[in-house]
Amino acid sequence: MNQRIVVGLDGSAESVAAAHWAAREALLRSAPLHLVHAEEWFSPLSIPAARSDLRRQWAQALLREASKELLEKHPQLDISTESFDGQPADSLASTTATAGMVVLGSRGLGTLRGFVLGSVGMAVIHAMEQPVVLVRATEDALPHGQECHLDRDMVVGIDISRPCDALLAFAFDEASRRACTLRALHSWMAPPLAGSGSAYNPEVHAQIAQSMDTGLDAMLKPWRDMYPAVSLDAQVEVGHASEQILEAGSEAGLIVVGRRIRQSSLGAHIGPITHAILHHSTAPVAVVAHE
Structure with a gap:
């Protein structure tokens, strides 16, 4: 059996959109769907905390209604539910x-709502080594007449200077399932003018661009061979990577970006490019952790 897809619910429009996106993905993968609600409740000293049984009833009703709505649209889905009290990222990691x-x-x-009331999306991404998909409450993400994702291209951002096999494996596998075009994008910046004026010579610039093309082709070749049916559009662009990916993915069905797995609790766990795309993309974004 394929690994289940876990989706977080908090009753917001964003989490409803995420549930419908996840349902379509579960059908695409013939995988079970697991709906989760987790919330850590805080109460100011002057306001009595809601009784735990009432909170539990609310969470169960939320999960029950979501399951009913998804099964009415996709009766073939295999859906399970679970609710937690406690830190959302920790609770999610356990399931x-x-x-x-x-x-x-x-x-x-500027705000990642996550799957509970509060900004926990970043904490969840930091804690997970599985792919994490962030979905907006847009018309394309909400229920529509098709039982599958909309027929749109995918975009994957690639850094050819470092290995990213897990990122490419996810992107090619997903594009293969969707039978859509995969746009693989690598961006580079010309060096600062001071001390590097030769880089602005047209011939030197062309040589750098050719080197980038060669590097991207070499990185993608094994995946082209492994997924010959995937329509691949490999591009090297000059400019800021986040801007290039956001522009290329403005009409995409999914943008795929990576993050390095860090063992240390110190330092950033999400690079600036992925961070910018998470905050500004209107398309769903898949964050794939890799070494």
Whole structure:
């Protein structure tokens, strides 16, 4: 059986969109869908905390209604539910050991809502080594007449200077399942003018661009051979990577970006390019952890 897809629910429009996106993905993969609600409740000293049984009833009703809505649209789905009290990222980690993907709602534009009330999306991404998909509450993400994802290209951002096999494996596998075009994009910046004026010589610039093309082709060749049916559009662009990916992915069905797995608790766990795309993309974004 394919690994289940876990989606977080908090009752927001973003999490509803995430649930419908995850349902279509579960059908695409013939995988079970697991709906999760987790929330850590805080109460100011002057306001009595909601009784735990009432909170539990609310969470169960949320999961029950979501399951009913998804099964009415996709009766073939295999759906299970689970609710937790406690830190959302920790709770999710305990239920995703065998998951193939985690799907969360995202408000974007500076705020990641996550799958509970509060900004926990980043904490979840940091804690998970499974692919995490962030979904906006847009028309394309909400229920529509098709039982599958909309027929749109995918975009994957690649850094040819470092290995990224897990990123490419996810992107090619997903494009193969969707039977869509995969646009593989590598961006580079010309060096600062001071001390590097030769880089602005047209011949030197062309040589650098050719080197980048060669590097991208070499990185993609094994995956072309492994997935010959995938329509691949490999591009090297000059400019800021986040801007190039956002532009290329403005009409995409999915943008795929990576993050390096860090063992240390210190330092950034999400690079600036992925961070910018998470905050500004209108398309669903898959974050794939890799060495």
